[in-house]
Amino acid sequence: xxxxxxxxxxxxxxxxxxxxxxxxxxxxxxxxxxxxxxxxxxxxxxxxxxxxxxxxxxxxxxxxxxxxxxxxxxxxxxxxxxxxxxxxxxxxxxxxxxxxxxxxxxxxxxxxxxxxxxxxxxxxxxxxxxxxxxxxxxxxxxxxxxxxxxxxxxxxxxxxxxxxxxxxxxxxxxxxxxxxxxxxxxxxxxxxxxxxxxxxxxxxxxxxxxxxxxxxxxxxxxxxxxxxxxxxxxxxxxxxxxxxxxxxxxxxxxxxxxxxxxxxxxxxxxxxxxxxxxxxxxxxxxxxxxxxxxxxxxxxxxxxxxxxxxxxxxxxxxxxxxxxxxxxxxxxxxxxxxxxxxxxxxxxxxxxxxxxxxxxxxxxxxxxxxxxxxxxxxxxxxxxxxxxxxxxxxxxxxxxxxxxxxxxxxxxxxxxxxxxxxxxxxxxxxxxxxxxxxxxxxxxxxxxxxxxxxxxxxxxxxxxxxxxxxxxxxxxxxxxxxxxxxxxxxxxxxxxxxxxxxxxxxxxxxxxxxxxxxxxxxxxxxxxxxxxxxxxxxxxxxxxxxxxxxxxxxxxxxxxxxxxxxxxxxxxxxxxxxx
Amino acid sequence: xxxxxxxxxxxxxxxxxxxxxxxxxxxxxxxxxxxxxxxxxxxxxxxxxxxxxxxxxxxxxxxxxxxxxxxxxxxxxxxxxxxxxxxxxxxxxxxxxxxxxxxxxxxxxxxxxxxxx
Numbered sequence: 001x002x003x004x005x006x007x008x009x010x011x012x013x014x015x016x017x018x019x020x021x022x023x024x025x026x027x028x029x030x031x032x033x034x035x036x037x038x039x040x041x042x043x044x045x046x047x048x049x050x051x052x053x054x055x056x057x058x059x060x061x062x063x064x065x066x067x068x069x070x071x072x073x074x075x076x077x078x079x080x081x082x083x084x085x086x087x088x089x090x091x092x093x094x095x096x097x098x099x100x101x102x103x104x105x106x107x108x109x110x111x112x113x114x115x116x117x118x119x120x121x122x123x124x125x126x127x128x129x130x131x132x133x134x135x136x137x138x139x140x141x142x143x144x145x146x147x148x149x150x151x152x153x154x155x156x157x158x159x160x161x162x163x164x165x166x167x168x169x170x171x172x173x174x175x176x177x178x179x180x181x182x183x184x185x186x187x188x189x190x191x192x193x194x195x196x197x198x199x200x201x202x203x204x205x206x207x208x209x210x211x212x213x214x215x216x217x218x219x220x221x222x223x224x225x226x227x228x229x230x231x232x233x234x235x236x237x238x239x240x241x242x243x244x245x246x247x248x249x250x251x252x253x254x255x256x257x258x259x260x261x262x263x264x265x266x267x268x269x270x271x272x273x274x275x276x277x278x279x280x281x282x283x284x285x286x287x288x289x290x291x292x293x294x295x296x297x298x299x300x301x302x303x304x305x306x307x308x309x310x311x312x313x314x315x316x317x318x319x320x321x322x323x324x325x326x327x328x329x330x331x332x333x334x335x336x337x338x339x340x341x342x343x344x345x346x347x348x349x350x351x352x353x354x355x356x357x358x359x360x361x362x363x364x365x366x367x368x369x370x371x372x373x374x375x376x377x378x379x380x381x382x383x384x385x386x387x388x389x390x391x392x393x394x395x396x397x398x399x400x401x402x403x404x405x406x407x408x409x410x411x412x413x414x415x416x417x418x419x420x421x422x423x424x425x426x427x428x429x430x431x432x433x434x435x436x437x438x439x440x441x442x443x444x445x446x447x448x449x450x451x452x453x454x455x456x457x458x459x460x461x462x463x464x465x466x467x468x469x470x471x472x473x474x475x476x477x478x479x480x481x482x483x484x485x486x487x488x489x490x491x492x493x494x495x496x497x498x499x500x501x502x503x504x505x506x507x508x509x510x511x512x513x514x515x516x517x518x519x520x521x522x523x524x525x526x527x528x529x530x531x532x533x534x535x536x537x538x539x540x541x542x543x544x545x546x547x548x549x550x551x552x553x554x555x556x557x558x559x560x561x562x563x564x565x566x567x568x569x570x571x572x573x574x575x576x577x578x579x
Numbered sequence: 580x581x582x583x584x585x586x587x588x589x590x591x592x593x594x595x596x597x598x599x600x601x602x603x604x605x606x607x608x609x610x611x612x613x614x615x616x617x618x619x620x621x622x623x624x625x626x627x628x629x630x631x632x633x634x635x636x637x638x639x640x641x642x643x644x645x646x647x648x649x650x651x652x653x654x655x656x657x658x659x660x661x662x663x664x665x666x667x668x669x670x671x672x673x674x675x676x677x678x679x680x681x682x683x684x685x686x687x688x689x690x691x692x693x694x695x696x
Contacts, residue, residue: 360659361658361680362588362659362679364659364679365591365659365681366588366590366591366594368679368680368681368682369591369598369680369683372594372683373598376601381601402682405678405681408678
């Protein structure tokens, strides 16, 4: 917390240190908060907005890209599988059309054809010729299927209508997944015969695994009932039902999103392979596909966090600097304002004093003259009573008049020098004049005042009024610091050829080191409870600066304070003085 | 020494005149500038003690008028006021400037000093 306090700007604790009817305008903490809030809003909102748009756009774009890519792969795979099947159907059709039944009935011929088909097209396992009665009249292959009657089988009925046939995948006698394809050749007399072949599904599987499926995709075939026909990577076994819904028929490649049992988002691409019982299914886990998006998203969030942090730091720094500068300038303005008020007050007091002195001086002069005349009459004529007691009383009146006259003259002298003017001054005299106002208080409080002015102090050019204010302020402070019976020691000596130094030492309460560093700051006062404005030493400091002098203070708590004022014997800067 | 005292405070000026008379000075006094000028027309004065602030014509103006009548006349300004303007004006008029109340001995000393050739 203390470290945090070190970074707190000056206005934070003195936010409402201002005067006048527009005080609320000078709540710097509020100004700072509004500035930080508004600048943050106008800078961060667009950034967050743009980043959010970019976030959504990029996400949708990657999402859409994944869907499109999967759709494209699905479409290509559909064409490849369709081509694979139609190529083999076409081969069978070609063979069945170019060879008559007699030729095909010869096992040697059929064997040569099977060999040729195997060489030209992968996957042919066996080959059989079936007559229009459904009887397999010739067969070449690894199984004893010759003479087998297919008359009642569904595929035989179907081929009679369609002219060709592609079966679903089944295990058959070998217990190896395979499928059969068949092509019919009709003769002009209405009779027909069929060439039937079994295809190994390995080639199918190779074909499906050749597709570049990003994101650990799985491509396989199902039949129209949703039974898996080819091996899959992650799903059920072959000939089991897929754990997803079976797509409805469509001539186009379709894509949809679905959740699996583990609640993972899936992209499922489906395509009905034309003229076959197969549906191509490509399944991709969305999570895998969005891996690149997650990396982009991480970078985007890091960018956003860094940007926001930098912007906030800059906003905080600039706002704090600006508001603190405003605060310091306002403090300086207030200080100047108070100084002007103080000077005006002094000038008003001076004019008032001069007016009062004038009004008092005239009746005093009359008292003086009348009393003097009484004494003259007693002294110079024989008409009055020759009574020494009366003369003593008159002398007492005259002495009192003289005392009053001195007071009024001192007031007039003080008032006369309020306006700034450079003239010849004797520092000792000025200090004596100032003490003239305070000697009664010193008497009442039993404060001893020692003055030691060196003999070699010359008259020098300075501003009498300012010097009076300087010494009045410092001696007043010394009086405040001392308890009754204190001792004030004033010394004036010459230092070198160019300076005169005055030190004012009291044996009062002294100041702590913390107070010492702040005593020249405006509004800093240790006497706020007893009416101190905190401006006296600030003004004194300013006045000494104006006169080209220096002020130094040493103090010890409980032991007393010494102010040392060094003044130049020649005005430092006449132009500055005039201003 | 023939002295002219001019001050609008009659109680002050007549008492001062009497006291100076006790000390051997020949003194006339006036409480208005016009009276002072009339006296100056009739008599020759070595010195005039003038109040700085009087109704109508002030001390400085009266000094100018009196100098036109008697150019060798010396002047002492006496005032209850001590403003900066008075002080500067009084001092610049090559005349003594005293602030009331003033001891009669001090006044006489200044008067003698002023008329010293």
